[in-house]
Amino acid sequence: MASDGQSTETRFLYSIATSGQYDRLVTYLGSNEPLAVRRKAADLLTQSLESLVDQETDSVVDELYHAALTETTDSVRADIIEVLIYVEDNAVDRLVSKIESGEYPTPTDxxxxxxxxxxxxxxxxxxxxxxxxxxxxxxxxxxxxxxxxxxxxxxxxxxxxxxxxxxxxxxxxxxxxxxxxxxxxxxxxxxxxxxxxxxxxxxxxxxxxxxxxxEDDLRLRRAIVSELGKTGSLSVFGILLNEIADPESQLKDLAIQSAVELIAHADSANSHAVRITVGTHLQQVADQDTINKLAAVVDSPTPQIRRNAIWVLCQLIDPSVHIESLDKLIAAIGDDDETTAKMTVSKLAKCTDTVVLDQLDEFVETHEINSRVMQRIDYIRDQIKTKTADDRRKEAIEYTKVSNPADYTKKHADE
Missing domain, CATH: 1.25.10.10 (Leucine-rich Repeat Variant)
Structure with missing residues (x-):
């Protein structure tokens, strides 16, 4: 008789489920409903996960979290959490955060x-x-x-x-x-x-x-390579370098990202050695593809990663060849991070190729430049123009190594 009564008590839930009103079904998970109703509602939801996703709204998700936190029966709570896991990727983390926040009732005593x-x-x-x-x-x-x-x-x-x-x-x-x-x-x-x-x-x-x-398991290698940079240890750099140097590697972009992270995460005692080692070896294997993938790392939203990516790019770039990457450096002149900006200015100011001047002019024409950035650009221009003029003067002067000044006079007297 109890079974028949329970069936009668929950029969209406089947009608709700078969009519596709899964959002309505969620409302029967409330703690004020009889246990049989809550249990059957949760069970039906676990059987209709794909359909529930189509009706997922913030209010439905909030009701599910509330039910998971207030439910008193573990089997029902488990079904509710199963539903949450299906509709939200970070459901378990959110549930823990709600428990830890103290803003919600503790799920048990x-x-x-x-x-x-x-x-x-x-x-x-x-x-x-x-x-x-x-x-x-x-x-x-x-x-x-x-x-x-x-x-x-x-x-x-x-x-x-x-x-x-x-x-x-x-x-x-x-x-x-x-x-x-x-x-x-x-x-x-x-x-x-x-x-x-x-x-x-x-x-x-x-x-x-x-x-x-x-191993041939690409996903496994991807997981490893993506984390190696966070160790900050040179002991793993060989793995990254192999991926970067391999023209057939499908993990080259990740390896470059990790190589930059390796510098960023190195401890203070080893940071210089890590930086120099990574920079030196990348110079030996860098090609156009390496430069392009490194330039993508420059767009990192993390200042520490961005700064070190720009440092590596400064070591590898040839302004006359890597025009797109040069534009990344020029954009960094106005970086919010002062260290990044100064490092970029220093690199560009040492260039002698006039293509840098052309790209600077284009940058000024296409961007709104504040006075601080303009001062830096003017400084770079002056340095490049000075070096270029000096080079022309040196080309016009004949340098002859002589042991005695009289030798030089005699040589030209004989001409």
Missing amino acids: SPSPLVYVEWFDSRHVELRLVAVTGLGQIGTPQVVSKLIIACQDSDKRIQIRALKECGRIGDPRCVAVARNCLQTTDRDVKTAAARCLVQIGTPDAIGGVMALCK
Whole structure:
């Protein structure tokens, strides 16, 4: 009888679902509805994820988050989180942020971080996923042991998230489990493990991924190359240089980006050595494609990356050949970062090719120039014109090496 009653109690939800009113179905997740109604509404939503996306609005998403935070039954909450994960890429992170904000009710009677500890052993993958993410956000040494356990979870989603958090925290205790995850046949877990090891960045961690850079798995190599620059260590530069020098490489743009990041992230004790090494070796392998891809890095919104990209570009550019890249340098004359602007002015002022003057004129004609930038441009012009005039004078003068001034007089007297 109870089953019949429950069926009668929730039958109307089927009509709502079959008529495609999924946004209306979400409204029945409220905590004031009977458990049977909430459970069936959540279940029907998990069966209609693709259709729900078509009706997704901010208000619908907000209702889902509210329901996830206020629901009292774990199985229903897990279904709601499953729906959220489908409709929003960063749903788990947003849910953790809402829990941590204190602006929303705690999902259980336990506050953060105890709520994550409770969910860590849940039979529901969605709750374990929130738990691992929440513990990772806390990031204290005490939670690392939990994350190490999660890296060995039976569900790959938990493994991947745990590896991500281990990499973000960067605790060397995670190296062993991450290296163990490299042995899996699952590409997603293996890629997450490789990225984790690079982010940890210790010699033992980096040693675990070096051999992977020679594998044919492009996605795996992409994950590694994209993270190597953040280590700030010259020990990984050889991997990047191989990708940059290989004309067939599909990761050249990423490798160049990482090479610039390598300079930016080097510690103060090694920054000069890293800068000179990267600049010198790139000069040896640079071609037009390298210059073009490097010029794209100059557009980075991160001042530190932009500054170092411009420095490398200054080392590689030939103004008479790389006109488009020259325009990038000229634009940097007015950079908001004073160091970047001064470095660019210094480079351009040393040029002797008149093409720089032509490009400067074009820049002035096509851009609104403030007085500070105009002063810098005038300085560059004066320096180039002075050097050009000096070169012409030198070409008109004959230089003869003699050991005795009388030799020179005698030579011309005989002519």
